[in-house]
Amino acid sequence: MWQRLSFYDVRIIGHYLGVLILVSAIGLLAPIATAIIFGEWQPLGRYLLAAGIFLIAGSALRFLSISPGRLSRQQAMAVTGLAWLALAFFAAIPLAGSGHYSNYLDALFEAVSGFTTTGASIVRDLDHLSYADNMWRFMMHLMGGLGLVVIALSFGLFGKGGASLFNSEAHSEHIVPNVVQTTQFIAKITLTFIGISTVIVGLVCLGLGIDPARSLLQSLWLSISAFMTAGFVPMSQNVMYYHSAVIEAVLVIIMLLGCINFTLHAEIMKGRIRDFFDDMEVRYAALWLGVIVIVLTASLAGSRIFSDLPTIERRGLFMVFAAFSTTGFQNIASPQLTDALSSGAFLILALLMAVGACSGSTAGGIKIRRFGILVKNIVSTLKEALSPDSARVVTMYNHAGKRVVTPGLIREATTVLLLYGVTYIVGAFIGIAHGYDASQAIFESVAMASNGGITSGIVVPGMPASLELFYLFEMWAGRLEFVTLLALLIQLVVSLTPSRFLGWIHAHNEAREKRARR
Numbered sequence: 001m002w003q004r005l006s007f008y009d010v011r012i013i014g015h016y017l018g019v020l021i022l023v024s025a026i027g028l029l030a031p032i033a034t035a036i037i038f039g040e041w042q043p044l045g046r047y048l049l050a051a052g053i054f055l056i057a058g059s060a061l062r063f064l065s066i067s068p069g070r071l072s073r074q075q076a077m078a079v080t081g082l083a084w085l086a087l088a089f090f091a092a093i094p095l096a097g098s099g100h101y102s103n104y105l106d107a108l109f110e111a112v113s114g115f116t117t118t119g120a121s122i123v124r125d126l127d128h129l130s131y132a133d134n135m136w137r138f139m140m141h142l143m144g145g146l147g148l149v150v151i152a153l154s155f156g157l158f159g160k161g162g163a164s165l166f167n168s169e170a171h172s173e174h175i176v177p178n179v180v181q182t183t184q185f186i187a188k189i190t191l192t193f194i195g196i197s198t199v200i201v202g203l204v205c206l207g208l209g210i211d212p213a214r215s216l217l218q219s220l221w222l223s224i225s226a227f228m229t230a231g232f233v234p235m236s237q238n239v240m241y242y243h244s245a246v247i248e249a250v251l252v253i254i255m256l257l258g259c260i261n262f263t264l265h266a267e268i269m270k271g272r273i274r275d276f277f278d279d280m281e282v283r284y285a286a287l288w289l290g291v292i293v294i295v296l297t298a299s300l301a302g303s304r305i306f307s308d309l310p311t312i313e314r315r316g317l318f319m320v321f322a323a324f325s326t327t328g329f330q331n332i333a334s335p336q337l338t339d340a341l342s343s344g345a346f347l348i349l350a351l352l353m354a355v356g357a358c359s360g361s362t363a364g365g366i367k368i369r370r371f372g373i374l375v376k377n378i379v380s381t382l383k384e385a386l387s388p389d390s391a392r393v394v395t396m397y398n399h400a401g402k403r404v405v406t407p408g409l410i411r412e413a414t415t416v417l418l419l420y421g422v423t424y425i426v427g428a429f430i431g432i433a434h435g436y437d438a439s440q441a442i443f444e445s446v447a448m449a450s451n452g453g454i455t456s457g458i459v460v461p462g463m464p465a466s467l468e469l470f471y472l473f474e475m476w477a478g479r480l481e482f483v484t485l486l487a488l489l490i491q492l493v494v495s496l497t498p499s500r501f502l503g504w505i506h507a508h509n510e511a512r513e514k515r516a517r518r
Contacts, residue, residue, distance in 0.1 A: 011065040016079045017086060018061025024087050025054035027139040031094070035132035038213075043132035046094040054090055077484045084144075084476055088112045091140060098133050100124045102461055105468060112472050114140030116479035117362060119231015119328025119453030120471075122461045126236040131217060137232050138221045144479070145228025145258075145362045146190060189265050190227060197223035197254045204246050222247070226254035229363045231328020231453035238330045245314060248331060252321045259325040259357030263400050280376075280397040281358050281369045285324075288355070288368065292348060293320060299345040316345075319454075323352035326364040328453025337456045338440060346456075350443045353452030354424060364451030364478055366420045370413035372397065376405045412483075419482040423449045427474055431458060434467050448474040 028051045035044035088111040096107035100123050113120045114137055121137075123129060202219035206212065218234050225232050235241040239248060264282070267275045276282060300316050315331050322329045330337075337346060356365015380395040387393060395405040427445025432438055436458055444458040448471040459471065477485050 012075055013078045013082070014061045014064035016075075017082055018058045018064070020079070020083045021054055021058035021061065021087060021090070024091075024143060025051055025058065027143050028054065028136070030139045031132040031136040034135040034217075035130070038131050040130045040132050043094070043098070043130045046097045047132060047136070050090065050094040053093060057086075057090065081480055081484050084112070084115055084479060088115055091115070091136070094136060095133060098130065100126075100129055100133070105465060106461065109468055109472055110137070111140060112475050113453070114138075114230075114232065115144035116451050116475045117141055117145045117228050117230040117326075117364065117453075118448065118451040118475045118478075119225065120447065120455055120459045120475075121232060122459060122463065122468075124461050126234070129234075134217070134221065134234050138224045141228045141230040141232055142190075142224050145224075145230055146187060185266065186262050189262060193227050193254060193257055194220075194223045197226065197250060200250050201247055204244055204250070205242070208242065208244060222251060223254060226251045226327060226329070227258040227362065229255060229258045229325045229327045229357070229361070233329065238333075239318075240331050240333070248314065248318050251329060252318060255321055255325040255327050255329075258327075259361045259363035261358045261360035261399075263360055264358075267400055275398075275400055278398045280372045280399055284372045284375075285358060285368045289320070289324060292324075292352060293317065296320060296345055296348050299342045299348065319349060320352065323349045323452060323454060324355075325357050326353055326450055326452040328447075328455070330454055334455055334457040337443075337454075338437075343439060346439060346443065349454065350446045353450045353454065354420070354446045356450055356452075366417055366450075369399075370417055373405060373409050373413040374417070377410045380405065416481055416483065419486075420449060420478075423474060423477060423482070427470065430467060430470050434464050444471070445474065449478040451475060451478050 028047055031047045032044065032051065035041070035047060088108060091114070092104060092107040092111040095101060095110055096104045098107075101107040101110065102124070106122050109120075109122055112118075119141075198216075198220045200219075201222055202215045205215035205219055210218070221232070221234050222239075224230070233239065233241075239251065261279075261281065264276050264279060296316055318329070318331045321327075332341070337349075341349075354365060355371065356367050357363035359367040359369040376395050376397055380393055383393045383395075396402050397405055424442070424446050427449060428438070428442040431441025431444055434441075436444075440456045440458055443456045446452065447454050447456075448459075458467075
């Protein structure tokens, strides 16, 4: 039976949601500081207003329950699912006032894309967007890529509710036994790689003649977007703006580091290099990429503008890694994706985004690990069919040591695979219903639900509002990997049925009268 939300549940959920909103308000310090440094007074006013809204809303929700107890799994799922939308609604306010978005819905789309690390953007005149607004876009990537709960837990917040929230945000592994130490390790790894990348890309930008301030900011923004496998860029020409093979090479390395399971980062730091190369997901990913590169190279060799080997190596391989890591970077213009690429190469990029990279990383998509589990299950089924009746078949896989493929793992992998597949198909049908070409509609639906962000030209300013809303839902569902979202929606539907709603009000009034009589 589905569990209904009680008034007590609502208070607990509101408290923890308020804490997340207050923690996220820290991110507003970056655009506020940027606006002050560069004298952008109009954006400064907008972000000060946003900070006030964050603080008021967060404080109000937090005081719904002064001393909350341990979170149940259902409560944790509700907090996590609602947090992404609530923060996006608030985060869109300063963007909507910038004049670079047609309406609030476009700004909301940008905020959801930022927090879910999708990277699809519908900003107008990006090249003239203020430094403060750009900084906020990439801070949303940083907070969303790390995970709202991870950030809060890194500061030691949530207490007993931390483990439930950590698991509800599509995290399944504790790198160290303590969940707070796990989140602190993730934050340290992230900031280290972003810092190294910022220095390297910044030096290249200086060499290209970009002034020091812009070199520092743009290298930081690109590094955040790459490691968070996100996709926002500071210039409308995407990474093509820099005309630099060195920058593209650095971004590929950072993207690949970002799509590696954080548990494997920890194994490497402990000197267990063999565990990294023995990992099932790493091996399957290498095999998958090898096959894709061969097929895509053959496909691009027959295209009009990618027929020479150097162009294929630079542009084709960059797009392979951008799609595989579900990072929305492009060194091929959106019109070229449909006009110059063969239909086979176009769909290969969509397939890469659909599958995604490693679990436990900042990448989106179905994840290589789930396909590996299903392959192991197929092999196990064949072994059982060929073995004597008395034999007991146990299937193992490598991930920081030997692990058993359990029925629970198989069930979870199958469920998520089907949910992603259905969402991809439904999104494609909705795109087709809006009059777009079938291949484009499929590509765009996959890019949104997988949080891939590479766009073929449908996601642009002025797109149909109904399609924009569905893509917004796809980004949200994909970031939560569906299970958390579906549990939240079922809880809300069950809890808000008329009879239940009236009963809830009646019970609340009775409890209040009893307290008054005392």
